[in-house]
Amino acid sequence: MWAALLMLLAVVQGLLVMLTVSFESSRAQDEAEAVALEVAGETKRQVTRGIQDLQPLTWPAITPLEWDVRAEQLLQSRRELLRLERRGPGGAISSLAESRYGPPLFTRLRRSDVEPEIDTACSLARRAAAPAFTRSYYVPFEGGTGVEVMDLCVPLLSEGRMTGFLVATWSLPQLLESALGAAPAGRHELSLVESDGSRLARAGTRRGVGVYVAERIVDLPARSLVLRADSSAGRPSLIPNLAVALVLGLSVALTVLALLLARDFRRRAQAEAALAEALAFRKAMEDSLSTGLRARDLDGRITYVNPAFCAMVGFPAEALLGTAVPPYWPAERVQEYTQRQAARLAPRAADEPASSPTRAGREGFETLFVRRDGERIPVMIYEAPLVDGNGVQTGWMSAVLDVTDQRRVEELSRQQQERLQASARLATVGEMASLLSHELNQPLAAIASYASASLNMLEQPDAHTPGLLREAMQRVGEQAERAGRVIRSVHDFVRRRDQHQEPVGCGALLDAVLPLVRLQARKSGARIELDLPEAVPAVRCDRTMVEQVLLNLARNGIQAMETATPLAQRVLRLGVRQRHARWVEFSVTDAGGGIGPEVAERLFTPFFSTRAEGMGLGLSLCRTVVEQHGGALEFESPVHAEHAPGSCPGTRFRFTLPTA
Amino acid sequence: MTLLDPSLGLPTVYIVDDEDVVRDALAWLLRSRRLLSEGFASAEAFEAAAEQRAEARAGDWPNAPACVLLDVRMPGMSGLALFERLIERGWLESLPVIFLTGHGDVPTAVAAVKRGAFDFVEKPFSNNALVDRVEQALLASAQALTQRRQHHDVAQRLADLTERERDVMQLVVTGRPNKLIADELNISVRTVEVHRARIFEKMGVKSAVELSNCLRSAGQEPV
Numbered sequence: 001m002w003a004a005l006l007m008l009l010a011v012v013q014g015l016l017v018m019l020t021v022s023f024e025s026s027r028a029q030d031e032a033e034a035v036a037l038e039v040a041g042e043t044k045r046q047v048t049r050g051i052q053d054l055q056p057l058t059w060p061a062i063t064p065l066e067w068d069v070r071a072e073q074l075l076q077s078r079r080e081l082l083r084l085e086r087r088g089p090g091g092a093i094s095s096l097a098e099s100r101y102g103p104p105l106f107t108r109l110r111r112s113d114v115e116p117e118i119d120t121a122c123s124l125a126r127r128a129a130a131p132a133f134t135r136s137y138y139v140p141f142e143g144g145t146g147v148e149v150m151d152l153c154v155p156l157l158s159e160g161r162m163t164g165f166l167v168a169t170w171s172l173p174q175l176l177e178s179a180l181g182a183a184p185a186g187r188h189e190l191s192l193v194e195s196d197g198s199r200l201a202r203a204g205t206r207r208g209v210g211v212y213v214a215e216r217i218v219d220l221p222a223r224s225l226v227l228r229a230d231s232s233a234g235r236p237s238l239i240p241n242l243a244v245a246l247v248l249g250l251s252v253a254l255t256v257l258a259l260l261l262a263r264d265f266r267r268r269a270q271a272e273a274a275l276a277e278a279l280a281f282r283k284a285m286e287d288s289l290s291t292g293l294r295a296r297d298l299d300g301r302i303t304y305v306n307p308a309f310c311a312m313v314g315f316p317a318e319a320l321l322g323t324a325v326p327p328y329w330p331a332e333r334v335q336e337y338t339q340r341q342a343a344r345l346a347p348r349a350a351d352e353p354a355s356s357p358t359r360a361g362r363e364g365f366e367t368l369f370v371r372r373d374g375e376r377i378p379v380m381i382y383e384a385p386l387v388d389g390n391g392v393q394t395g396w397m398s399a400v401l402d403v404t405d406q407r408r409v410e411e412l413s414r415q416q417q418e419r420l421q422a423s424a425r426l427a428t429v430g431e432m433a434s435l436l437s438h439e440l441n442q443p444l445a446a447i448a449s450y451a452s453a454s455l456n457m458l459e460q461p462d463a464h465t466p467g468l469l470r471e472a473m474q475r476v477g478e479q480a481e482r483a484g485r486v487i488r489s490v491h492d493f494v495r496r497r498d499q500h501q502e503p504v505g506c507g508a509l510l511d512a513v514l515p516l517v518r519l520q521a522r523k524s525g526a527r528i529e530l531d532l533p534e535a536v537p538a539v540r541c542d543r544t545m546v547e548q549v550l551l552n553l554a555r556n557g558i559q560a561m562e563t564a565t566p567l568a569q570r571v572l573r574l575g576v577r578q579r580h581a582r583w584v585e586f587s588v589t590d591a592g593g594g595i596g597p598e599v600a601e602r603l604f605t606p607f608f609s610t611r612a613e614g615m616g617l618g619l620s621l622c623r624t625v626v627e628q629h630g631g632a633l634e635f636e637s638p639v640h641a642e643h644a645p646g647s648c649p650g651t652r653f654r655f656t657l658p659t660a
Numbered sequence: 661m662t663l664l665d666p667s668l669g670l671p672t673v674y675i676v677d678d679e680d681v682v683r684d685a686l687a688w689l690l691r692s693r694r695l696l697s698e699g700f701a702s703a704e705a706f707e708a709a710a711e712q713r714a715e716a717r718a719g720d721w722p723n724a725p726a727c728v729l730l731d732v733r734m735p736g737m738s739g740l741a742l743f744e745r746l747i748e749r750g751w752l753e754s755l756p757v758i759f760l761t762g763h764g765d766v767p768t769a770v771a772a773v774k775r776g777a778f779d780f781v782e783k784p785f786s787n788n789a790l791v792d793r794v795e796q797a798l799l800a801s802a803q804a805l806t807q808r809r810q811h812h813d814v815a816q817r818l819a820d821l822t823e824r825e826r827d828v829m830q831l832v833v834t835g836r837p838n839k840l841i842a843d844e845l846n847i848s849v850r851t852v853e854v855h856r857a858r859i860f861e862k863m864g865v866k867s868a869v870e871l872s873n874c875l876r877s878a879g880q881e882p883v
Contacts, residue, residue, distance in 0.1 A: 441762075441783060441784060442679055442681055442682065443681065444784060445682065445685070445783055445784040445785070446681040446682060446684070446685040447685075448784060448787060449682075449685030449686060449688060449689045449787050450685055450688055450689075451787075452689055452692070452787030452788055453685075453688040453689040453691070453692035453787075454692070455692075456689070456692035456693055456788070457692045472688060475684065475685070475688075479681060
């Protein structure tokens with residue numbers, strides 16, 4: 001395409017130059033023609049005037065002296081006339097005058113040599129009774145120069161009779177000069193040529209180049225010459241000509257421009273292709289990322305989200321862009337999130353090292369988003385400042401990771417761990433129960449069998465019966481004793497646990513259970529609030545057992561809020577108070593549905609549970625543990641005597657432990 | 661116990677339980693109902709004893725009504741494993757098994773009953789109800805034993821018959837008269853009568869109908 005365009009351009013340029021040149025040439029040719037025409041006309045006029053001037057000399061009555069004087073005058077006024085002769089009818093010269101402006105004519109060439117020419121012309125003139133020119137001939141001078149001349153023969157008539165001839169010699173160069181004096185030839189070389197092409201005389205300031213040549217025939221009496229005008233302007237050369245130069249220069253400039261433009265265009269196209277490729281690459285990268293990307297400006301409004309992020313929260317990009325309070329924030333936490341965002345987006349203090357947000361971003365923080373379908377997803381956010389090309393921070397860029405699966409795994413492992421702990425805890429209860437049932441089952445079954453046997457024997461007594469009965473009763477006694485030993489060993493086992501009591505800080509007790517409680521709370525969307533005054537003394541307790549009590553009560557509380565309580569109200573409060581110099585009270589308060597009177601009655605009964613999967617041992621075990629420490633476990637529901645009708649009554653469990 | 665034929669021998673209850681107290685208490689209980697019992701502390705011990713006795717009597721064991729009270733859980737070979745051995749041996753019919761189970765083993769015991777165990781009793785058991793079941797088991801054992809004896813007896817009598825007598829017998833049980841039998845076997849009617857009398861004598865029957873019943877009950881269908 002580019003080649004075609006350049007070719008077209010070249011053709012146009014060529015045509016332009018050609019047109020210019022041909023215009024130039026035709027102008028030069030026209031000029032030459034005009035000059036030739038004018039000079040030819042003038043030459044003719046000069047000759048005619050010259051012939052008129054010769055008239056006085058042809059008068060028959062003129063005296064020889066008078067003829068001489070007039071001839072002399074004429075030769076002075078007309079330089080083209082070189083010599084005047086007056087001849088008789090036979091051709092003999094009677095009078096003669098020669099111009100003083102040039103060297104004498106017939107020195108090297110004798111006059112007699114050209115007599116035949118003059119005779120021819122004179123006979124022609126006599127027959128026509130009008131002047132006639134001879135052919136031109138060359139008269140050489142001394143010194144190598146010479147002049148081309150023509151003789152004019154004018155018949156002298158007197159009363160219709162031929163009396164003689166007047167012969168005038170014309171210098172052709174002078175004739176041309178005088179014609180030029182009247183008609184300026186400009187930049188042309190003018191010459192008189194014979195019809196055979198040989199040049200006779202030339203005039204003009206410049207030399208013709210032979211390119212623009214115009215010829216005109218000059219009709220002279222009985223003879224004609226050709227006047228040729230030859231322009232000094234040669235074949236129009238390109239550069240010196242301004243118009244052509246201009247056109248050429250412009251074309252060259254245009255061509256260069258076109259080339260430059262083409263090169264620029266090609267570079268631009270390459271750059272664009274590279275840019276498009278880079279853009280496509282970036283887009284593909286963003287689209288294929290499983291990490292959500294989100295950009296926010298300094299006001300916290302979202303300026304960009306990638307498809308992974310949209311997929312994560314379930315909203316289309318249009319619904320997110322420009323929002324300062326995005327729809328994926330949980331409704332009850334908007335205020336909290338807004339404050340958090342304000343704190344994070346605030347321009348950092350001057351003394352703070354510049355790297356700190358980056359480090360914070362690397363570490364990331366965890367938060368909760370709500371999908372469009374209402375599902376809550378835990379996410380990990382890594383935030384870094386967004387800096388434009390000028391080094392000015394324009395916002396924040398966040399990488400958002402959906403950690404639902406990770407949490408699920410954590411939750412699973414937590415549940416497993418809890419189950420493990422529960423079974424370990426139940427090992428005490430369950431093992432004891434299993435041990436008891438097995439160990440007691442055997443002796444009791446045996447006793448029952450001996451008793452039945454004894455009764456059977458008494459139905460049909462014989463001589464052996466009393467002895468057998470005695471034996472049977474002995475065995476009953478043995479088995480009863482065995483059962484008693486089993487019971488005692490269980491009692492010993494329970495007593496052994498008392499020795500594990502030690503002083504423990506209340507904070508340490510809470511710290512030990514908090515991770516597990518928080519995990520459970522996160523699963524149910526509940527929040528944990530702590531109420532732990534600094535000045536609470538340490539308590540004396542079996543640490544493991546009391547931790548189990550706290551864990552048990554906290555889990556009960558969280559589970560109580562899972563069904564009826566609105567998400568925003570799900571708060572579990574763990575509190576510690578010193579009630580008395582010797583007693584510290586722990587409390588676990590939930591905002592659940594509370595405990596009805598019929599449930600309250602049986603709350604601490606073993607194997608009573610309101611949950612399908614519950615063993616019903618939790619609370620009774622808790623009470624046993626607390627009472628073993630000398631404390632008491634109580635509860636109140638509703639928490640406040642007069643709770644608002646719409647809200648959940650909630651339950652508070654309290655137990656006391658002795659100070660260390 | 662009146663239902664039990666004294667000719668079958670003294671009924672015995674085998675108690676297989678790893679707990680001494682249980683074995684002892686059960687023995688007392690059974691004794692108070694006039695039942696003999698024998699205790700084994702493990703499944704292996706019982707299996708060994710049974711093998712030995714069966715060998716001594718050339719496979720004819722148990723030779724008296726018996727049943728097994730079998731604890732499901734025991735150290736070493738379990739009650740269920742032993743039960744499988746008894747099935748393999750073909751002893752189960754004449755040696756019914758009552759499982760003694762703890763509270764966790766009920767599904768296992770139910771499965772065992774489906775495989776042919778006589779019953780299962782959950783510990784702690786109601787004592788005299790257990791003895792009632794034991795007696796029923798012994799009764800079943802006695803019946804099985806009686807049947808087995810009959811089979812054995814018929815098979816032995818059949819073995820005493822000569823070839824000719826067996827041919828005649830096969831025609832006799834079809835109910836044909838002597839004349840037809842004589843024609844068929846190409847012998848005299850007199851000879852048939854002698855054979856018939858000897859057959860009745862050897863088989864301990866008085867009529868052709870009785871002979872047919874005897875053969876059928878012993879599983880020896882006339883050809």
